[in-house]
Amino acid sequence: MRLANLAGRLVVITGDAGHEIACDVEKSSGGRFGASPQAIYDDWDAFTAWAGTVQWDSGIPLVPDDLGSPVPAPRQVLGIGLNYRDHAAESGFAAPAGEPPVFTKFPSCITGPRGDITLPGGGHTDWEVELVAVIGRRAERVSEADALSFVAGYSVGQDVSERILQLAATPPQFSLGKSLPGFGPIGPWLVTLDEFANPDDLGLECSVNGEQVQHGRTSDLIFSVSALVARVSATLPLLPGDVIFTGTPSGVGLDRKSV
Numbered sequence: 462m463r464l465a466n467l468a469g470r471l472v473v474i475t476g477d478a479g480h481e482i483a484c485d486v487e488k489s490s491g492g493r494f495g496a497s498p499q500a501i502y503d504d505w506d507a508f509t510a511w512a513g514t515v516q517w518d519s520g521i522p523l524v525p526d527d528l529g530s531p532v533p534a535p536r537q538v539l540g541i542g543l544n545y546r547d548h549a550a551e552s553g554f555a556a557p558a559g560e561p562p563v564f565t566k567f568p569s570c571i572t573g574p575r576g577d578i579t580l581p582g583g584g585h586t587d588w589e590v591e592l593v594a595v596i597g598r599r600a601e602r603v604s605e606a607d608a609l610s611f612v613a614g615y616s617v618g619q620d621v622s623e624r625i626l627q628l629a630a631t632p633p634q635f636s637l638g639k640s641l642p643g644f645g646p647i648g649p650w651l652v653t654l655d656e657f658a659n660p661d662d663l664g665l666e667c668s669v670n671g672e673q674v675q676h677g678r679t680s681d682l683i684f685s686v687s688a689l690v691a692r693v694s695a696t697l698p699l700l701p702g703d704v705i706f707t708g709t710p711s712g713v714g715l716d717r718k719s720v
């Protein structure tokens with residue numbers, strides 16, 4: 462199942478690429494489930510059980526410019542640093558061994574997959590394409606083996622990063638430089654894990670002005686999504702609708718000489 466936020470309303474997406482159909486969840490359910498794209502994660506098990514019984518055939522053609530984030534107002538947004546060996550190497554760091562480096566993106570930075578982002582001056586703002594994991598059940602001290610059952614699905618996002626602000630303090634404080642307005646675009650949809658042949662091996666690409674600058678596969682993650690959910694939930698509960706930006710492969714602007 463693919464879920465999206467269409468002009469602020471929760472929709473299920475059907476149809477093929479370029480011809481997507483949006484089916485309104487509140488209307489299809491007769492009000493049993495509300496229109497809020499964020500609130501659905503608090504009722505995730507009931508929603509997915511119901512959604513599996515529905516014939517989604519009463520939608521309208523999707524207008525892509527109307528898409529917002531499929532998870533627009535998470536209570537917690539976590540970012541993971543240096544989670545691909547090639548990106549750790551290009552950044553001049555050793556790949557993390559014991560524990561993943563975890564930081565916060567403040568939730569006010571979340572935005573949809575389309576639109577403009579105002580960049581601070583100076584040309585020190587980078588792209589970082591990342592797999593985004595969204596929590597579907599409260600996860601507290603869960604095992605790595607059980608962890609994916611606490612994940613509602615995956616989306617893709619950009620961990621947009623302002624490097625001077627990120628590195629301004631001593632020691633570096635990642636969170637502010639990654640939390641300017643619009644610095645957390647997510648979308649176009651949330652995809653439930655049953656849609657993937659292998660949810661641990663997904664391709665990621667990022668193009669800037671038509672030039673592909675990043676490509677990677679999530680099978681190269683140092684800490685898999687299962688490992689991240691298990692390790693983070695050992696310290697704090699992950700709440701329904703929380704977001705984890707799982708780290709970026711190589712090719713970010715920080716390390717490019719000519720961009």
Ligand code: ZN
Nearest residue numbers: 589620708709
């Ligand atoms: Zn990142």
